[in-house]
Amino acid sequence: MSRQSPFVVEILTAIGLVAAAFILPYVGFSPTTMSRIVVWGLFGVGFDILFGYTGLLSFGQSAFYGTGGMIAAYLLTMVGFPHVLMSIVIGTIVAAVVGYLVGLIALRRTGIYFAMITVAIAEVFYFVEFNPLSAYTGGENGLPGVPTPTLPLGFTTIRFNTDFSLYAFFAFWYFIGIVIALRIIRSPVGAILSAIRDNPLRAAAVGHNIHSYKLTAFVVAAAYAGFAGGLLGVLQGFMPPEAFTFDTSGQLVIQTAIGGAGTLFGPLVGATVWLYLSDFFQNTLHLGATWKLVLGVVFVLLVCFLRRGLIGAIKDLYELATRPRAKKEPKETTPIPGMTAEEEQKAAHIEIARGPAPPLEIAKEPPPPMPARHRAADDFTGPILQATGLTKRYGGLVANSDINFTVNRGELRGIIGPNGAGKTTFFRMLTCEVPPTSGKIVFEGRDITGFDVTEVCQLGLTKSYQVNQLFARLTVRENLTISALAELRGKFRLDMFSRLQNISGLAEQVERTLELVDLTGRADVAVSALAYGEKRRLEVGLALASSPSLLLLDEPLAGLSPRERIEMVKLLRSISQGRTMIVVDHDMDSLLELVERVTVLQEGRVLVEGTPSEIKSNAAVQEAYLGGALAA
Amino acid sequence: MINWGNFISQVFNGVVLGALLALISSGLTIIYGTLGILNLAHGAMFMLGGYAGWLAYTYTGSFIVAVIAGSLFVMLVGVVMERVIIRHFYSRPHEDQLLVTFGLGIVFVETIRFFFGSLSKTVPPPHVFAGITSLGFMFYPTYRLAVVVIVALALLALYLMLYRTRLGMIVRAGIEDSIMVDSLGINVYRIFMSVFGIGAMAAGFAGIVNAPVVSIAPDVGEGILVQTFVVVVIGGVGSFPGAVLGGFIAGEIISITSMFNPGYSYVMLFVAMTLVLVLRPYGLLGTAGR
């Protein structure tokens, strides 16, 4: 979507909305039905940003729909405020503010908790509207007498008082809503929202304040709901209290799922299907109330079998039709014919055993090493990382006790230790994933004890994960963009209307990282289509794209074939130029060839520290690894 | 001025409602704890129990038969639902699980509406529990008192089932670590099915027992579902004791607030939920990770 020429979608939308006015009446849609579809569609645009793009399934959107609509209707009918549009805008603002407050509570948890909390909150609104505030909201009668909008042009005044002109009014605002939504999802904020949907943990780890972004999406969705609620009052001539019911939220969810979430247009398609079928079943087939049963069954089948809704299904069909058999699985590595795994592995050892490549050869490697970002802190001359007295207890269990650990700028350090030595805990404390029980961590002269992963990433310390943590539904380029954005924009910025392309330095940084991890040729492939070795390189690339000054790598070789290991070691060596790195890995041979110094942990303490050759000849280390018996 | 008689009778109402909520929420929470599925059709299960019981009652005139029929029917629905649909959603994202159970809830409600219409149905309380009882300081509907006892017995039965039987042992073990249960030669999929059936039955049983108190209608489960959510958020998702405690807390909040203004009962419930979320994010008796 981001690659096509500008405004295609916008223009098609405008054409579609105009064309619908002339075509749909002939296939059985009344202008009122069309208006209702458009209002539901607009309501859904905001919801889709929340659910389809950010991955937050709310069952409580009725709260904002009702609030926006009630405020607007109240101003128009009870206060006697004459400006229809102005009232709707005020309703929208109130809905957004309410959305902000509700979001503060609901977003404390994710997943099913989030769904349950939104349901509960919406129910509160419903009851408050019905009872304590019935003097203002009309209680179960709603607020009748909402006027139709007018547009004074000086010489004349356009009145939207026919069914058809009202459709034009609503379609216009739907169009505006789509233009704004497209702008948002193409902005850096939109990119980050998708990243949060795919992998919130990693989005936070590359340096984004995901809570603020989620709250942003929640407020945007509330504002859309509020605006649509205002339009609903205009459409019906009165503000129905049913807007507040759980059924309203449910219908929105259903329509979005039917149409296809994550498409912006899904809710419109879903509303078309839902409202058309409900008219058809009731008026043509005279099914009475049974229509909802039929639609319920259809919905369940759809969730079971068409997971991406109608738009998703159409896209899949289109892709099937346009490129038959063109889909080729990427080959992981070309296996050497006749070479068994053992032989391959031996070959790997031989290659590694050649020792570190001379520095000259590295300088000749095609991608120029990407510089770590320059910061004020670079003038700091002490050790880049210094941990003192680091201790971690889990209940009675001491995982790490009193570890002192110093890494100098430019160093390439390895950490090893037998099982249960506390490497994982130690590493997680350094990356601020878990806070130490006691002790202090200083990074570039700054005490970072108690910071979270987002903050330390912003300072220039990040890690690549043992198990790939990628943004699965995005392309390779988009993945790296997410990470680079964190460095270029900081942990939170509300540039919802700026374009990704206009962020200076972004494209260069992404290209450079692509080259560095050798994925330039695969830049526009979705992550799900990558081979494992490529994903592993992207995993390192994600950490790299935020140009950290200290990069920690958690088992970068895990799961790689012997040949891929050789490539990865080469890659790590090349990115270590001008950067400090700490590596944990189980592949002792590769690790000891790669790093300059090694820290050996045993039973939660530092056993010894030294160069690889010192470590190899150290009796205590041998004993730690062999359990004492055979060394003795 | 507070009317003390009224106050005490509302406290009693709170106990009745709390007991019901505790039972329904236990079903929801056991299912979630073991299977990881939040069943949005759980409110519909409550409603189905009421209708199945009502139907049995109209044919037999026996309240006992109604209770048994209501519970067993809903258990059957739960088992079939797990086997045919839910089983295929264990490995799918939470959102899909929510959508499908939400859709199934609609199907259940609309099916009932199709067969029995939207008008509410009543089941009279059994003769022994008809009328009102004098508690010395006030009069209280006998059946409501009976509901507390019946539901308490059901909760006790659920407790005994969970903590004193082999099946319960397996279920508790399964809530903790279903893979290990499987490694010990026990077919966890069959356990999942039973748990879904038992959890649904808890809701169905509550549905028919509650029928003489509040008449049944197709959408009676909707409000109950929302209250159940608040209960498990307060008590801690996946915790049986949490569901019981949360149920009584929610029941009292709703009843006592209703005395002043029913419109605020949800507000107070919500305030309580927010407080719990802020102070103990995993619920009063819940543990992190669920």
Place this chain on the structure above:
Amino acid sequence: MSLLEVKDLNTYYGDSHILFNVSLNVKRNEVVALLGRNGAGKSTTLKSLMGVVTPRTGSIVFDGAEISGQKSHLIAQAGMQLVHEERRIFGSLNVEENLILAGLTAPNRWPLERVYAMFPRLKERRTSRGTDLSGGEQQMLAIARALVREPKILLLDEPFEGLAPIIVRDLLTTCRALAEAGQTILVVEQNITAAMTLADRVYVLNNGHIVETFTAEAVRGQPELLHRHLGV
């Protein structure tokens, strides 16, 4: 004919390739040790056998029947038991419930008295909940829970890890007694001393490949045989 015959096993976590064409066999009444550095794929091998992770390709013939790709509970019913590295005791169940649960579907189950005779400590703590046990007690319970089912083969994953030396000694004595009584065992262990006092035969695993196999006598005579793959 071996009790357990594994051929060309390949296991993945997602698309991460962990085991490469692992082949091994264990004869009846034999104790085999699987050695290797951490991350070599030892635990994954045991989990693949037990069906906790499903191997992508390869065959596992156990007691004459192909079991690869089967569900765990069927493999357990066929007579295999895995004692997990993390022990996976049910914390909300007490000791006795843990044991009863394990025996529910076993064709020949040990009477509790036999278990308690082997682990007197567990008898003392029979009503304690799993969460209240010490590490050593948990390990005893984990082994006892597997033994209750009278498994044809017992898979032990790092049974001595993180335990005090005196407890390791006791457990080792128990395991040796089991072995002498004819229990077939496949053990993964980092503590090579402990492993070598049990094993008749050794496989060495490195980066997901079986790289060597020795008899126990060979290793005892020439300990440096293991250094290449296990040392630093």
